[in-house]
Amino acid sequence: MDTLSKGALSTTWLMETDELARELEAPDLVVVDASWHMPAEERDAYQEYLAEHIPGAVFFDIDEIADSNSPLPHMLPSPEKFSSRMRAMGIGDGARVVVYDSGALFGAARVWWTFRVMGVEDVFVLNGGLPKWKAEGRPLEDGPPPVRTARHFTARRHAELVRDASDVLGIVKDGSAQIVDARSPERFAGSAPEPREGLRSGHIPGSRNLPYKTLLNEDGTLKSPDEIQAVFKAAGIDVAKPVVTSCGSGVSASVLALALALIGNRRTAVYDGSWTEWGGNADLPIETGESR
Numbered sequence: 001m002d003t004l005s006k007g008a009l010s011t012t013w014l015m016e017t018d019e020l021a022r023e024l025e026a027p028d029l030v031v032v033d034a035s036w037h038m039p040a041e042e043r044d045a046y047q048e049y050l051a052e053h054i055p056g057a058v059f060f061d062i063d064e065i066a067d068s069n070s071p072l073p074h075m076l077p078s079p080e081k082f083s084s085r086m087r088a089m090g091i092g093d094g095a096r097v098v099v100y101d102s103g104a105l106f107g108a109a110r111v112w113w114t115f116r117v118m119g120v121e122d123v124f125v126l127n128g129g130l131p132k133w134k135a136e137g138r139p140l141e142d143g144p145p146p147v148r149t150a151r152h153f154t155a156r157r158h159a160e161l162v163r164d165a166s167d168v169l170g171i172v173k174d175g176s177a178q179i180v181d182a183r184s185p186e187r188f189a190g191s192a193p194e195p196r197e198g199l200r201s202g203h204i205p206g207s208r209n210l211p212y213k214t215l216l217n218e219d220g221t222l223k224s225p226d227e228i229q230a231v232f233k234a235a236g237i238d239v240a241k242p243v244v245t246s247c248g249s250g251v252s253a254s255v256l257a258l259a260l261a262l263i264g265n266r267r268t269a270v271y272d273g274s275w276t277e278w279g280g281n282a283d284l285p286i287e288t289g290e291s292r
Contacts, residue, residue, distance in 0.1 A: 013112065013261055014222065015098050015124040017133050023098075024055065030095050030148075031057040034111035035102040035130070036074075036251065040195050048102060052140045054133060058089050059145055060099070060111050062251070072273050073249050076162065079155035082118050086155075090148025100126035100133070104220055106212060109254035113270055119156030125258060128221040135219075161257075163244050163269045165277055165284065172205050172285065177242035179207035180235070182252040183275065190288035195248070199279035202286040204246060209291050210235040212247070212255040228259045236291065239265050246271040246278075 015023075023029050033053050035045040049059045065085045067075040077085070091097065097115060101107035108125045115123040126133070134140070163171075171177045181203050186192035188209040190201035203209070214231055215223055223231065232239050243260055247253035250272045260268040271278075278284050 013124055013258065014127050016127050017136055017138065020054075020098055020126055020133075021138055026096075028094065028096050030089075030091050030097050031055075032060045032091075032097055032099045032111060033057045033101065033130075034060045034062065034099045034107040036062045036107035036110070037103070038195060045102070045107075050142060050144065052130075052134075052142055054100065054130070055139050055141045056146055057100075058091075058148065060089075062107060062110060065114075072276055075250070075272055076114065076117060079118060079157045082114075083153045083155045086153035087150050089145075090151055092151025092153050095122070095151070097123040098126055099123065100129040102130045104213060104216060104255075105129060105222070105258075106252040106255050109258045110251045113161070113254040113257055117158050117161045119154070119158060128219055131220050160267055161269050163271045165271075165273055165281065168204060168244060168246075168271050168278070169284065171244060175206070177244050177269075178237055179204050179271075180237055180243055180245050180256055181207045181209050181275075182212040182245060182247040182256050183209070184211055185209055185290070187248075187275075189290055190286075194275065194279060196276055199275065200282070200286055202279070202288040203275075204278055205285050205287045206292070207246065207287075208235050208237055210237065210256060212252040215255060215259045222259060222262070225263050228263050232260070232263075239263055242267070242269075244269045244271055246274045248274055249276045250274045 031054050033049050037043040037045055046059060062074045066077050099108040099111045112123050112125050181188050188203045217223055245253035245256040250270055253270045253274060257268040257270050
């Protein structure tokens with residue numbers, strides 16, 4: 001287990017709603033709305049942000065702050081593009097970033113992971129997100145993002161937190177890491193069609209299935225560290241060994257990466273292309289059925 005990074009294992013990278021409420025006016029704090037929805041949901045995350053968001057929050061567009069040259073959806077941007085977007089959003093070096101979304105943490109977790117890939121460690125996910133904030137009757141505002149002064153931002157890409165198809169194929173062959181898939185059991189087994197057209201059904205050979213929602217409580221908060229440990233153990237995953245997480249397009253896989261980081265596996269990598277890449281490439285092997 002990686003213990004090189006700073007911070008207490010059970011608290012780093014999560015912020016509770018009451019903590020954010022106390023810190024909301026802190027000059028070094030930037031709140032980021034990372035809401036994102038599957039295309040089939042036909043919801044517009046930015047329009048929802050305009051209707052209501054946590055006061056002072058800026059909007060992070062997962063589909064725009066991405067590699068526009070990739071045929072795959074919302075792949076990681078280059079460090080140069082990320083730095084440019086952060087400067088324009090008023091997020092500079094030394095800022096503390098708190099990320100939330102309007103759903104089940106996966107948009108927030110994806111952006112948390114993106115910041116970490118780009119070298120930012122002072123980034124936190126709001127536990128329970130906007131639903132919990134609203135349920136507690138905390139303040140909201142509407143309208144466009146606040147105009148923030150442009151700040152200098154330097155991205156330093158941490159390549160060890162990302163895997164591509166060739167990396168994952170190597171893992172399939174040599175077993176050097178555990179591959180954990182955050183999709184539903186039906187999609188993992190290949191008994192349900194993929195939401196994106198043109199993809200094969202099934203999973204990466206040798207991977208384990210752990211649907212990301214099994215890590216969440218009913219109110220959308222993450223389970224306790226002990227409960228997280230138990231969920232991974234029940235899925236046949238040794239949390240002390242290297243893990244690569246995957247899903248449909250690299251979003252909900254980040255919930256698994258966040259949960260593993262909270263219990264000490266801080267170098268968990270996300271397969272950015274995930275099943276959209278793997279399932280769309282007939283040259284890559286697949287399996288169907290339950291985890292072996």
